[in-house]
Amino acid sequence: MLIAVAALYGIEFYDVATPASSLDAYGIEPRDVDGLGGIVWAPLLHAGWGHLWANSLPFLVLGWLVLAGGLRQFIAVTATVWIIGGIGTWLVGAPGVHVGASGVIFGWMVFLLLRGFFQRSFAQILVAVALFFYWGGMLWGVLPGQPGISWEGHLFGALGGVLAAWLVARSTRRQVAEPAPGKLAE
Secondary structure (H helix, E strand, O other): OHHHHHHHHHHHHHHHHOHHHOHHHHOEOOOOHHHHHHHHHHHHOOOOHHHHHHHHHHHHHHHHHHHOOOHHHHHHHHHHHHHHHHHHHHHHOOOOOEOOOHHHHHHHHHHHHHHHHHHOOHHHHHHHHHHHHHHHHHHHHHOOOOOOOOHHHHHHHHHHHHHHHHHHHHHHHHHHHOOOOOOOOO
């Protein structure tokens, strides 16, 4: 996760150092076919150092907690959140360019809040309770209100987190329900 955060800072440094070719233009432009590529790039781009700084700690902590479930699960959860968040923002977002990792952060947060309930895991529910008490206030960001903040990205990232938690729990239950092939005694 430290390498991922360092990469985000490297991208922002490049963006600031080359103002003639602002990378932010590659964000999501809702309902514009040219803006579809932003679904891939938007979470890597930020509207300045303050925006990146605000996303850094939750990106690092929540990403690390999702990564604790294993690299394969991390990639699946992140891809689900990234794609659902991007498509939803493209479909219903306000006019303008949407950038930032906060949609992914919201998706990770909701994934971590719901995973324990879907998997019926007491330990994961305890993690969810601790996260909710520490960062639960961020969930208000899925509602419209602050100008210049993509609540649509937050909302659809969070919905991606719901889907990811459900898919992971379903996959885990299937693995437990299907006994692995046994080995004959030697």
